Amino acid sequence: MLVDYHTHHHRCGHASGNLEDYVEAAxxxxLSEVGLxxxxxxxxxxxxxHALPGTAMSHHEFSSYLKEMHVVRDRFRGRVQVRLGVESDYVLGWDEHYRALWRSMPLDYVIGSVHWLGQWxxxxxxxPVGQSPDDVYDEYLHTTQAAARSGAYDVIGHLDCLKTRGHIPDLRLTPLLEDTVRVLADSGVAIELNTSGWRKGLGEPYPREELLAVCCHYGVPVTLGxxxxxxxxxxxxxxxxxxxxxxVGYTSIMRFENRKKAPFPLR
Ligand SMILES: [Zn+2]
Ligand SMILES: [Zn+2]
Structure with missing residues (x-):
C-alpha cells in the first residue's frame, strides 16, 4: 500500500483532468493515500x-481549489484517503511570505519546489545571460537549502530537477551537494522520490539513485510522488x-496530515 503525494490537475493550465479523476485513479x-x-x-x-501562461493556477482560482479538495476528500472517504496539499515555488527572499501564507491555509502538507531562480x-x-552552468548549479543548491530552512514546507520537491534540461554540470556528489543534504536533514523536511524523471525519458527519477542514497545516509525522510x-x-x-x-536503505515513507508527518512502512 503506497501513497502518491504529488499530483496536478487542470487548474495549473498544463495538466488534464479534474481533482476527482486523480483520486479515482489512486x-x-x-493506493492508501493520495495527495493533491x-x-x-x-x-x-x-x-x-504574460509571465504565467500555462505555468500555475491563477490567483483567483486558489479558493475554489481549496473548496473542491475538501469536497473530493469527503466523497472518497472510505475508499482512499485524500490529503490536501499544494506545490509552491520557493524563491530566495520569499520565506516570510510563504511561511505565513501556508500557515494560514487548511492544508495537510506543502511541497516546496525550486522551479525559478529569480525570473529564470x-x-x-x-x-541566464552571463552565467555559467556552475553559477546556476550553485545558486540552485543554495536556493534549495534556503527552501528547506524557510520552515514554509513539509517536502522539498524533485531535488535534482535542474538536470531536466541538462543544466547540472556535475552529477557526482560535490561538497556543496553534500552540505545541502545535511541542511535537509537538519531542517526536518522530507524529500520526495518523484517518478516523473522516468516518464520524461531521463532514465532516472528525481533524485537520482546516488543522491537518494546520500539522503538516506543522512536520515532525510522521504515520501513518494x-x-x-x-x-x-x-x-x-x-x-x-x-x-x-x-x-538505498529506506524502510518507510512519510504521510502527512495537518502539516505533521508520520512514517508508513514500505512493507
Ligand atoms: Zn506542472
Ligand atoms: Zn515541480
Missing amino acids: ARAR SDHSPIYHLGEDP SIFSPEL SDAHRPEDVAADFPRAAALLER
Whole structure:
C-alpha cells in the first residue's frame, strides 16, 4: 500500500483532468493515500498574465481549489484517503511570505519546489545571460537549502530537477551537494522520490539513485510522488520506485496530515 503525494490537475493550465479523476485513479491503483498538490500561483512574478501562461493556477482560482479538495476528500472517504496539499515555488527572499501564507491555509502538507531562480525558469533551454552552468548549479543548491530552512514546507520537491534540461554540470556528489543534504536533514523536511524523471525519458527519477542514497545516509525522510499531470500517471512506476527506496536503505515513507508527518512502512 503506497501513497502518491504529488499530483496536478487542470487548474495549473498544463495538466488534464479534474481533482476527482486523480483520486479515482489512486483508488483504482489501490493506493492508501493520495495527495493533491497542484501548482500554487507564482507570487514572485506578480499579476503579469504574460509571465504565467500555462505555468500555475491563477490567483483567483486558489479558493475554489481549496473548496473542491475538501469536497473530493469527503466523497472518497472510505475508499482512499485524500490529503490536501499544494506545490509552491520557493524563491530566495520569499520565506516570510510563504511561511505565513501556508500557515494560514487548511492544508495537510506543502511541497516546496525550486522551479525559478529569480525570473529564470530551470526548464529554460538556455542559461541566464552571463552565467555559467556552475553559477546556476550553485545558486540552485543554495536556493534549495534556503527552501528547506524557510520552515514554509513539509517536502522539498524533485531535488535534482535542474538536470531536466541538462543544466547540472556535475552529477557526482560535490561538497556543496553534500552540505545541502545535511541542511535537509537538519531542517526536518522530507524529500520526495518523484517518478516523473522516468516518464520524461531521463532514465532516472528525481533524485537520482546516488543522491537518494546520500539522503538516506543522512536520515532525510522521504515520501513518494508521481508528479502526475494526467490521471493515468497516478502511481506511475511505483513498484520500481519502492524497490529503489529499499535498495538505498529506506524502510518507510512519510504521510502527512495537518502539516505533521508520520512514517508508513514500505512493507
Ligand atoms: Zn506542472
Ligand atoms: Zn515541480
